[in-house]
Amino acid sequence: MLSDLPIRAVSARAFTVPTDAPEADGTFAWEKTTLVFVEVHAGGKTGIGYTYADACLVKLIDSVLAAAITGRDVLAIGAAWLAMQRAVRNLGRSGLASCAISAIDVALWDLKAKLLDLPLARLLGSVRQSVPIYGSGGFTTYSDSQIQDQLAGWVERDGCRAVKMKIGTHPDQDPHRVDVARRAIGTAALFVDANGALSARQACYFGKQFAETADIRWFEEPVSSDDLPGLRFVRDHSPAGIDIAAGEYVYTQDDARLMLASGAVDVQQADVTRCGGITGFLAIGNLCDAHHVDLSGHCAPAVHLHAACAAPRFRHLEWFHDHVRIERMFFDGAPQPVAGTIRPDLSRPGLGLTLKAADAERYAV
Numbered sequence: 001m002l003s004d005l006p007i008r009a010v011s012a013r014a015f016t017v018p019t020d021a022p023e024a025d026g027t028f029a030w031e032k033t034t035l036v037f038v039e040v041h042a043g044g045k046t047g048i049g050y051t052y053a054d055a056c057l058v059k060l061i062d063s064v065l066a067a068a069i070t071g072r073d074v075l076a077i078g079a080a081w082l083a084m085q086r087a088v089r090n091l092g093r094s095g096l097a098s099c100a101i102s103a104i105d106v107a108l109w110d111l112k113a114k115l116l117d118l119p120l121a122r123l124l125g126s127v128r129q130s131v132p133i134y135g136s137g138g139f140t141t142y143s144d145s146q147i148q149d150q151l152a153g154w155v156e157r158d159g160c161r162a163v164k165m166k167i168g169t170h171p172d173q174d175p176h177r178v179d180v181a182r183r184a185i186g187t188a189a190l191f192v193d194a195n196g197a198l199s200a201r202q203a204c205y206f207g208k209q210f211a212e213t214a215d216i217r218w219f220e221e222p223v224s225s226d227d228l229p230g231l232r233f234v235r236d237h238s239p240a241g242i243d244i245a246a247g248e249y250v251y252t253q254d255d256a257r258l259m260l261a262s263g264a265v266d267v268q269q270a271d272v273t274r275c276g277g278i279t280g281f282l283a284i285g286n287l288c289d290a291h292h293v294d295l296s297g298h299c300a301p302a303v304h305l306h307a308a309c310a311a312p313r314f315r316h317l318e319w320f321h322d323h324v325r326i327e328r329m330f331f332d333g334a335p336q337p338v339a340g341t342i343r344p345d346l347s348r349p350g351l352g353l354t355l356k357a358a359d360a361e362r363y364a365v
Contacts, residue, residue: 026168
């Protein structure tokens with residue numbers, strides 16, 4: 001019987017992995033990535049989840065959030081999710097707290113599916129059997145040859161029909177860099193991501209230029225995602241054929257609701273490791289469906305995959321260089337692209353992921 005199965009324990013660890021080369025986007029530079037890994041135990045099974053954030057989350061998870069859900073019915077994920085939201089009310093539920101909740105929520109869904117001996121996509125109710133991906137990298141620290149090799153590799157090796165590059169660190173160099181990328185990928189769609197580095201008028205200028213010279217199809221965070229009027233201005237003044245996208249820093253359903261209601265985006269992004277886990281991601285997916293706007297998953301492809309199969313209106317998932325590399329290093333069962341798509345392994349319960357503990361240990365914080 002699966003009734004009345006209490007959550008026995010919740011624990012977290014952090015792992016920091018150096019990048020394979022210096023990386024930067026329009027507003028930030030980094031040389032390492034930290035993965036915060038969570039385990040939830042109940043009924044003799046263990047569910048896993050993770051987020052990409054800071055090691056300080058371990059203490060928050062092991063104390064505040066573990067106390068909020070330990071002893072609760074492991075199958076009642078909605079109740080556990082609400083309990084965690086209430087537990088961080090006075091701490092601020094966006095940002096780091098939401099990332100911590102996200103990792104636990106993912107682990108709860110993984111655990112529930114394992115207890116039912118089902119792949120998570122089947123438990124959630126699949127709308128699709130596979131998910132399109134687009135290659136993502138092209139950092140502003142990359143040389144022309146690095147851009148060419150990385151972007152062309154996603155098209156030629158993995159079958160991606162679209163790739164994305166970063167712009168905005170040195171806007172005067174971006175027309176050249178975009179031209180390098182366009183020549184490298186042939187007829188594949190080219191996306192650009194400014195990470196909020198530009199003003200609204202700058203973004204309109206570059207959007208028009210890139211549309212004419214490189215057939216850009218997607219302009220992500222041309223201005224800060226906090227500037228909804230600015231995003232709406234860019235969307236209203238961009239050439240036909242360019243989708244304006246934002247939402248990777250959506251932490252709550254209200255964040256997504258306000259962005260959608262403002263008419264600021266053609267495609268709403270969300271990140272399952274930030275927006276309240278699978279529970280939050282699917283809720284945002286329903287908001288997108290109600291607004292007739294496509295949802296796109298931000299980064300962390302291995303942990304997004306099953307939820308992406310269940311979202312009602314879903315365009316594609318970001319095959320982000322850093323996270324793909326880490327997920328292959330850390331997890332048995334990480335997805336492999338076939339013809340520009342990834343699909344869940346329905347022979348494995350839950351997320352289908354198993355931590356390679358020995359391989360991860362060398363990066364433990």
